[in-house]
Amino acid sequence: MFDYLEKHLPKLMLAPTAIVTLVCMYGFIGWTAALSFTKSRMLPQWDFVGWQQYERLFANPRWHVALDNLLVFTVLFIVIALFLGLMLAILLDRNIRNDGALRTIYLYPMAVSFIVTGTAWKWILNPGLGIEKMVRDLGFTDFEFRWLVDPDMAIYTIVIAAVWQSSGFVMAMFLSGLRGVDDSLIKAAQIDGASTFRTYWHVILPVMRPVFFGAVVILSHIAIKSFDLVQSLTGGGPGYASDLPATFMYTHAFSRAQMGLGAASAMVMLAGVMAIIVPYLYSELRGKKS
Amino acid sequence: MGSIQIQQLTKSFGDTQVLKGIDLDIKDGEFLILVGPSGCGKSTLMNSIAGLEEVTSGDILIDGDNITDLSPKERDIAMVFQSYALYPTMSVSRNISFGLEMRKVPKTEIEKTVGGVAQLLQIEHLLDRKPSQLSGGQRQRVAMGRALARNPRVFLFDEPLSNLDAKLRVEMRTEIKKLHKRLGTTIVYVTHDQVEAMTLADRIAVMKDGQVQQFGTPYEIYNNPANRFVADFMGSPPMNFIECVVLDDKLVIESQGEKFELQVPYGDQLKKAGLDTVILGIRPEMITEPKPYVEGALVHTIPMQIEVTEPMGPDTIAFGQWNSTEIQARLSPEAGVDAQDSGKMLVQVDTSKAVLFDAFSGARLGG
Amino acid sequence: MSSLTLSKKLYKAFFITLLLVFALAYLGPLYVMLTTSFKGIEEIRNGNILALPDALNGSAWVKAWSSACTGGDCFGLAPYFWNSMRIVIPALLISTAVGALNGYVLSQWRFKGSNFLFGALLFGCFIPFQVILLPMAKLLAWLGLANTVTGLVLVHVIYGIAFTTLFFRNYYVGIPNELVRAARLDGAGFFAIFRHVFLPLSTPIIVVSVIWQFTQIWNDFLFGVVYSGPGTQPITVALNNLVNTTMGGKEYNVDMAAAVIAALPTLVVYIVAGKYFVRGLTAGAVKG
Numbered sequence: 001m002f003d004y005l006e007k008h009l010p011k012l013m014l015a016p017t018a019i020v021t022l023v024c025m026y027g028f029i030g031w032t033a034a035l036s037f038t039k040s041r042m043l044p045q046w047d048f049v050g051w052q053q054y055e056r057l058f059a060n061p062r063w064h065v066a067l068d069n070l071l072v073f074t075v076l077f078i079v080i081a082l083f084l085g086l087m088l089a090i091l092l093d094r095n096i097r098n099d100g101a102l103r104t105i106y107l108y109p110m111a112v113s114f115i116v117t118g119t120a121w122k123w124i125l126n127p128g129l130g131i132e133k134m135v136r137d138l139g140f141t142d143f144e145f146r147w148l149v150d151p152d153m154a155i156y157t158i159v160i161a162a163v164w165q166s167s168g169f170v171m172a173m174f175l176s177g178l179r180g181v182d183d184s185l186i187k188a189a190q191i192d193g194a195s196t197f198r199t200y201w202h203v204i205l206p207v208m209r210p211v212f213f214g215a216v217v218i219l220s221h222i223a224i225k226s227f228d229l230v231q232s233l234t235g236g237g238p239g240y241a242s243d244l245p246a247t248f249m250y251t252h253a254f255s256r257a258q259m260g261l262g263a264a265s266a267m268v269m270l271a272g273v274m275a276i277i278v279p280y281l282y283s284e285l286r287g288k289k290s
Numbered sequence: 291m292g293s294i295q296i297q298q299l300t301k302s303f304g305d306t307q308v309l310k311g312i313d314l315d316i317k318d319g320e321f322l323i324l325v326g327p328s329g330c331g332k333s334t335l336m337n338s339i340a341g342l343e344e345v346t347s348g349d350i351l352i353d354g355d356n357i358t359d360l361s362p363k364e365r366d367i368a369m370v371f372q373s374y375a376l377y378p379t380m381s382v383s384r385n386i387s388f389g390l391e392m393r394k395v396p397k398t399e400i401e402k403t404v405g406g407v408a409q410l411l412q413i414e415h416l417l418d419r420k421p422s423q424l425s426g427g428q429r430q431r432v433a434m435g436r437a438l439a440r441n442p443r444v445f446l447f448d449e450p451l452s453n454l455d456a457k458l459r460v461e462m463r464t465e466i467k468k469l470h471k472r473l474g475t476t477i478v479y480v481t482h483d484q485v486e487a488m489t490l491a492d493r494i495a496v497m498k499d500g501q502v503q504q505f506g507t508p509y510e511i512y513n514n515p516a517n518r519f520v521a522d523f524m525g526s527p528p529m530n531f532i533e534c535v536v537l538d539d540k541l542v543i544e545s546q547g548e549k550f551e552l553q554v555p556y557g558d559q560l561k562k563a564g565l566d567t568v569i570l571g572i573r574p575e576m577i578t579e580p581k582p583y584v585e586g587a588l589v590h591t592i593p594m595q596i597e598v599t600e601p602m603g604p605d606t607i608a609f610g611q612w613n614s615t616e617i618q619a620r621l622s623p624e625a626g627v628d629a630q631d632s633g634k635m636l637v638q639v640d641t642s643k644a645v646l647f648d649a650f651s652g653a654r655l656g657g
Numbered sequence: 658m659s660s661l662t663l664s665k666k667l668y669k670a671f672f673i674t675l676l677l678v679f680a681l682a683y684l685g686p687l688y689v690m691l692t693t694s695f696k697g698i699e700e701i702r703n704g705n706i707l708a709l710p711d712a713l714n715g716s717a718w719v720k721a722w723s724s725a726c727t728g729g730d731c732f733g734l735a736p737y738f739w740n741s742m743r744i745v746i747p748a749l750l751i752s753t754a755v756g757a758l759n760g761y762v763l764s765q766w767r768f769k770g771s772n773f774l775f776g777a778l779l780f781g782c783f784i785p786f787q788v789i790l791l792p793m794a795k796l797l798a799w800l801g802l803a804n805t806v807t808g809l810v811l812v813h814v815i816y817g818i819a820f821t822t823l824f825f826r827n828y829y830v831g832i833p834n835e836l837v838r839a840a841r842l843d844g845a846g847f848f849a850i851f852r853h854v855f856l857p858l859s860t861p862i863i864v865v866s867v868i869w870q871f872t873q874i875w876n877d878f879l880f881g882v883v884y885s886g887p888g889t890q891p892i893t894v895a896l897n898n899l900v901n902t903t904m905g906g907k908e909y910n911v912d913m914a915a916a917v918i919a920a921l922p923t924l925v926v927y928i929v930a931g932k933y934f935v936r937g938l939t940a941g942a943v944k945g
Contacts (some may be wrong), residue, residue: 006846006847007361008760008769009773009846009847010766010847011768011858012756013759013847014759014762014763014771014774016754016755017759017774017818017822018758018774020815020818021774021777021778021781021819023820024788024789024793024815024816025777025780025781025784026777026793027792028788028789028793029784029788031791031792031795032788032789032792033703033744044791044795047704055804064799077839084679088676091675091676092674092676094672095669095672095673095676095923096673096676102677102680104773104928105680105683105684106679106680106925106933107684107927107931107934108683108687108927108928109683109686109924109942110932110934111872111920111921111926111927111934112876112923113875113877113878113919113920113923113926114876114878114926115876115878115893115896115897115919116893116896116916116917116919116920117686118897119688119881119897119900119912119913119915119916120686120689120690120840120913120916122688122900123689123690123693123706123909123912123913124685124686125687126708126909129701129909131700131706131849133705133706134705134706134707138752141914145889146921160806164683164686168851172935176935187327202913221783224784224785225785225787225876227787228878228879229877231878231882231897232878232896232897233785235901245787246787247787249787250787250790250879250882250883253790253791254790254850254883259791265787266785266787266788266790267788269772269785269787270784270785270787270788272783277783281776281779281783283678285945290922310690313774337838340838340842341841342838342841342842346865361841362838362842363841363842363843367842369838369839369842371835371836371838371839372835373833375833375835375838376839376841377836377837377840377853377854379857379858380856380857388840388845388853389842389843389844390844392843393844393846394851430750436839436843440843449856505798557922595666639729
């Protein structure tokens with residue numbers, strides 16, 4: 001009996017995690033999926049109505065605003081963060097031997113919560129007293145900078161704050177990637193007469209492709225899940241001009257008693273994440289095996 | 291006491307059978323070596339004895355007690371690992387005492403044992419260090435000390451010398467042999483190095499594809515191999531294998547366009563078996579420069595074209611060709627120089643220890 | 658030759674200047690938060706955001722900590738700060754402990770199906786939590802833990818395990834299995850091997866896991882806003898309420914002091930143990 005226990009102890013130790021994973025991840029996803037096919041509003045009801053909630057969802061202009069915003073936000077956020085992160089990493093790698101202090105400065109926003117970030121940028125971008133006033137004080141009295149309250153521009157304030165928070169992280173990833181590049185590779189390129197720019201473009205960056213993919217996956221993952229930043233910076237406003245799917249889901253599921261609709265939007269978000277993550281994990285795991 | 295009986299042991303991983311019915315009877319105090327190429331199942335067999343892997347069927351007995359289903363700690367076995375597997379955060383002395391501590395041996399006794407083992411292995415000055423501060427040879431000693439401290443019925447050694455450089459390996463080899471002589475505890479030792487096997491073992495089990503090919507003393511294995519695989523695996527430089535046409539009770543060797551007849555042991559059996567060709571197995575040291583004091587029906591003289599010579603110091607290996615097969619001969623250094631200069635020589639072939647194998651199956655003929 | 662080195666030097670100077678400009682840009686928001694928090698409200702209205710405060714006026718800090726209104730009540734951030742502590746500490750300890758044991762099994766005691774389980778768990782690092790929000794609320798209500806600190810601890814433990822397990826599994830997978838074998842022959846069991854052999858090796862990865870969980874849970878807003886009730890809200894939720902409470906005139910100095918208070922614990926952790934923070938961030942992302 002004791003032997004039996006000892007032999008199966010490893011399995012026993014994993015059992016709680018296995019059960020919790022099964023129930024609280026996969027079971028819950030199933031539950032939400034089921035809910036998205038019902039008429040549930042305040043409380044779950046189990047009368048199935050097929051794809052009706054999804055039809056409602058995609059007929060909802062607010063959802064389309066959220067999707068458009070997500071597209072704009074994700075593309076800009078990823079492109080700018082990658083560019084800044086890569087640039088900082090290369091400049092740091094080339095020019096400064098002891099980069100501890102600078103690296104610390106670029107990365108500290110990542111340690112702060114999106115709510116704090118949102119609060120700070122909300123103040124900096126404040127139409128009356130923030131950057132606008134500062135520039136006007138400098139003498140440009142006609143200067144206007146009121147993106148925060150402009151329905152067409154509000155989403156870009158979220159891009160600014162998100163880039164500020166996450167580009168340091170991209171820098172850290174690229175920097176550790178650059179430091180991992182085999183020195184002899186760089187020497188070989190230099191002996192072959194390649195300029196610094198060409199060395200980076202043709203030799204080093206291709207080696208860092210996995211880091212690149214990793215960064216894109218993580219950034220797009222941050223983008224799709226973005227909720228806190230919108231809540232604290234614009235509250236989804238003005239109106240619902242800066243809504244994202246995450247805030248849409250929250251509003252409908254918890255404030256507006258549209259549980260079925262919220263569940264459907266959550267499932268669409270899951271599908272979006274899976275479309276990015278599954279191929280990535282697949283290639284990652286396959287690559288490790290071979 | 292520590293005799294081991296292994297009976298009809300099999301082990302499968304999924305569909306692949308790694309051990310295919312192993313039978314071994316290891317005497318108390320014996321130094322047994324499991325040798326074979328990688329993937330032959332020797333490590334799996336050792337792990338099965340240790341209890342680190344469950345067997346699929348069959349039994350393992352120590353001193354007559356069936357221990358097949360016991361956990362490793364109940365088997366009273368200690369093991370030295372290839373990577374040494376020293377606990378990185380513990381000092382040398384705690385590495386040695388950990389097994390005793392786990393077995394709730396009283397503190398004073400632990401201290402005495404650690405002291406004794408350290409003295410035996412000459413590692414007293416290292417006791418307070420961490421494994422990372424030791425050289426390869428020192429780690430090897432500590433790993434042995436950890437096994438010794440437990441004073442088990444059986445020691446298992448899993449390729450313990452393969453991470454050492456060549457010189458240290460030879461030194462430690464001798465030391466292990468001395469230690470065994472002194473302690474008299476049963477040792478099962480896995481290696482892929484046939485020199486280690488020959489030099490250390492009381493008996494050797496040569497393994498291939500999950501089966502024991504031959505189980506015997508180093509002398510038996512070397513001089514009387516059970517099949518072509520064993521003959522090929524044991525010995526360096528390796529045995530020469532020459533496919534020969536059978537002529538009555540003799541074999542035909544062709545060298546430089548001429549044919550020579552070779553008388554071999556068990557020639558009469560060849561005749562009875564009615565085979566057209568056989569594989570002649572003859573070790574390089576039986577092909578030498580002519581030595582006048584060696585005589586008899588089994589001693590022949592045959593010319594040989596010398597392609598290359600490799601001086602080893604005490605002797606020289608010469609490469610030639612018979613029957614379109616590369617042949618290695620073992621010459622004295624002086625004969626080696628002559629052979630190199632002239633490019634050909636007459637060699638003396640002594641077939642008294644030659645062995646014959648079936649040309650197709652590699653099975654031993656006669657003997 | 659000398660002109661070449663001169664142009665190289667100029668390039669270098671330019672690049673370093675660029676790096677410093679960026680450093681100032683990244684520091685900007687923190688600078689603005691700090692200076693604003695020490696200004697009086699009149700000074701804010703008349704001056705500009707980059708100006709240093711006339712005097713170090715700590716009243717906004719006192720108000721943010723102890724009397725600012727956060728939605729319904731006006732006790733400042735203090736009670737919520739302690740709420741967050743009461744959520745974070747048990748949640749990070751439990752999830753790190755569970756993650757360590759999981760990682761130990763998944764790397765050293767593999768069995769049929771354990772790799773599959775790891776894959777299934779890994780996927781959990783990536784799901785958008787929106788998809789589990791509704792059923793989790795049901796489960797918490799059913800357990801009687803809705804709107805409680807315990808409930809939030811539970812939620813953070815459940816969804817933190819995927820990460821902590823990943824950390825420990827990837828760390829332990831680099832430790833040769835022969836250590837486990839040696840210890841088993843030495844007579845040590847599952848837990849003894851963990852305690853005597855693995856735990857003493859684990860300090861760096863424990864630090865990584867603790868810091869990761871601390872920042873993740875302290876900074877969480879989604880679970881906090883959905884699963885907390887009046888009186889059990891974590892500091893992020895309280896900060897958001899404080900900033901968006903529209904009673905009377907806006908007090909930007911109090912907002913900024915509150916934001917700094919909410920950011921302070923994770924900033925301190927980051928400054929003290931930044932190396933481990935970065936390791937946690939990049940753990941899953943960079944191969945090897």
